[in-house]
Amino acid sequence: MGAEASPKQARVLCMNKVDLVEKKKDLLKVAEQFKDLPGYERIEGSGVEDLSRYLMEQEIPYGIEHRLLDWKELRDGSMRIEQHFITGKISQRKILVGKNGSKIGRIGIEANEELRSIFKRDVHLILQGLRYNWGP
Structure with missing residues (x-):
């Protein structure tokens, strides 16, 4: 040890x-x-x-990638950001999402607060955990 x-x-x-x-x-x-x-x-x-x-x-497994899918300003001045987390294994996806979405939900809340602080406006952050088969 x-x-x-x-x-x-x-x-x-x-x-x-x-x-x-x-x-x-x-x-x-x-x-x-x-x-x-x-x-x-x-x-x-x-x-x-x-x-x-x-x-x-x-913590989130190191093998997870993230991709920004959409970013736009809305009429009311707020921002809508959609991002996907990409995993290579179903076990990584389970860790990322957590039981009943608890982990990815917590990540979203913390990230949303930080983005709101940076941009000084409301942010609608949409996160999704996906699994892609990267290899054999």
């Missing part, structure tokens, strides 16, 4: 088959050994669903 964490990576302790451990206090002792490691985040949860939710909330 190394003594130094990469600033781009979080360390996660995932324990499997904990139901087979007789003394549950032993699990806490193991987890306690990890708490001071650089980059280690303590995330409470149990089961595959909690772990999947945590992992899906991480």
Whole structure:
């Protein structure tokens, strides 16, 4: 694991088959050994669903491209911007979109606020995550 964490990576302790451990206090002792490691985040949860939710909330995968499809000023002075995120794998698309669109929705809200601040006008930002087959 190394003594130094990469600033781009979080360390996660995932324990499997904990139901087979007789003394549950032993699990806490193991987890306690990890708490001071650089980059280690303590995330409470149990089961595959909690772990999947945590992992899906991480940063956008590096292999995602974005394309500006449309940019126009509307009659009321606001701007309409449509942008597509292009992924090569369905797993990347799932990370980008998030459960029920939560991730791409959050990205849209934050980007919209930043664009509104830059352009000093209302912005209608439309984001869509698409999957294209880039290779074999």
